[in-house]
Amino acid sequence: MASRPKTAPKSPAQTLAQSFRLPNGVAVPNRLAKSALSEALGTMDNRPTERLERLYARWADGGIGLCITGNVMIDRRALGEPGNVVVEDESDLPALRRWAAAGTRRGGQLWMQVNHPGKQSPKGLNRETVSPSAVGFRADMAAFFAMPRELTDAEIEGLIQRYGNTARIAKKAGFTGVQIHGAHGYLVSQFLSPHHNRRSDRWGGSAENRRRFVLEVLAEMRRQVGKDFPIGIKLNSADFQRGGFTEDESLDAIRALVEAGIDLVEISGGTYEAPAMTGITQKASTRSREAYFLEFAEKVRAAVKVPLMLTGGFRSLDGMAQAVGDGAIDFVGLGRQLAVEPDVPSRLLAGEEPRHSIRPIVTGIGMVDRMGLMEVAWYTRQLRRIGDGGNPRPRESGLQAFAIGMIENGWNTFRTRRLRAS
Template structure:
């Protein structure tokens, strides 16, 4: 019977269990995207906590693809020393690390990106104030090569895999969505054309890293937007990716414009509210041969074990629970199977904007309160 703490492989990469730290912006890099010692030690702590595969916060492949302060960068070869150190810290604790690659497209602003945002079309992304410029075909080809160059650097830096961020309304997702891509050329219109940018990136990355280096993707099962990239399209794109030899698909859902159905939902208080992207993941798993990861509100070991046992997905991705309890995987494995302490308040991200790093504010308040009562 399949279990959460099985040792598994993705391509040739041996992973100690089926728990994945899903990519999470930490706000712990320098302004240029260079990792800091604080980020290295943060990743070391996560790896020591027992998670099988650690996917980094989204790393921009070109300066204008940056969205947030302290965001990781994968665009510069001179980050080699720091990147080697980051990967080594995870390896020293028995973990594996995957570099997530992104261009944030129209979901950024000139202040963060250093230039006018770019997108498939000059269509303003909901929740973002600036009108992007439409990418010409020549620049699309340039971005494809920049994704490949970043993947090549990741392999040279000692990372174990790369993941393409094709979800949550970022540039690749904007190409996939008919809401943001009505281009009249070969990159727009029918799904075959809207998926061309993604498939060209996959082909270029595979050529850059070779057949044995794991290439993963984060894909929306549904944008949760009327007229957006929906589940039927996602199933077709997943088949295309599987045919291209993708090594694993992490299934998410939503964009910042999706109201209560955004990628990061609040108030996950019951088992019934957990695994809210599982219906998407299960549909996709039924049509692909590669492993499928599911992310979204999973807080209970028995929920995770059920998903794995029933073969509804192959890996369980976690984000916010590991901010409060980086040792959660080890706690579960050692027999303390209590539900994760994360209350899904999203307060953890606010310190990243003002204090150069995310942390669980609820846990910090509780610690300070205990200190005052001693």
């Protein structure tokens, strides 16, 4: 009996160039995914702009298979930063359609990340901040963030409706999917964490109660967008805070989300108070493995059957291809690399390494460097340059970016509050 000819092993580029079909039938052209980055490129009254169209067209032209937007907020009263886009009605539908068209013009997927900041919003930006419980930030960050007010049961139900409404409008505008932001210390993450959520009603206490909010959000989104429209979630492997969301709880939450019909799980980790997603707080041995949360992704893969995306720490073509080729994950999540090199997918798919290595952004000010806010500010400046039609500056000083960012953030916070008052 003749033996079957052996299939030649795939090169790293060929591995990443493979298309992937989600369980609902939606096809993604390759295994490279842009993880959400906060752009802050909306107007001061929170509407989409041409800058977003230019930025996402640049990424589409760069060959990304799945592109996930920065956080789009569900409530104009709850911003994460000045310049957030808010989608709570259809008044900006034409601009949203232009954004969606720009991001999908080369055949890739463009998903809108849907978010509410909870208490993770700079002091003074909103009239008040809310959270599952009235738990503030640690002492050295309290100057930046206000003490939140505990949400009422009726307010929680209203927020769930808002998540679904924003997802519905995203679909109508031409975005090809949505992602729930359930990581990095924002509202969904706060509900999941026993550190932030100390409620004793149906929304808190047990791990089952704490994940009720995200499951209700998923159910409401599904009700409003239908069964075939992709809904993903970005979820922490852990919060990396004492008394916070653990890996065991994360795994149980993923099991529940899979049972409820989630289409894609993106794994990350950390919060502004413990920014594991930036790599600053990671041990050298963890950073050397490239993917910070790969071990947890392997646990998820062994426990449930769901498409997986992993974000954080990927640096080399071989490292990305190995994670996909070994079957640990389905998509390589890239964020900061795309902020300094928007065409890096094309390079990787051609078998070439990235031009720029990602380095920790530091100011030399210890308290600032320990916060994820610094990284957000620096990369936001790079995205703005691309949105303005220019190129990023990979070697820009962290201290300079921090100083300029603080001035701009303060001024834009004032402008936002003044617009609301008028």
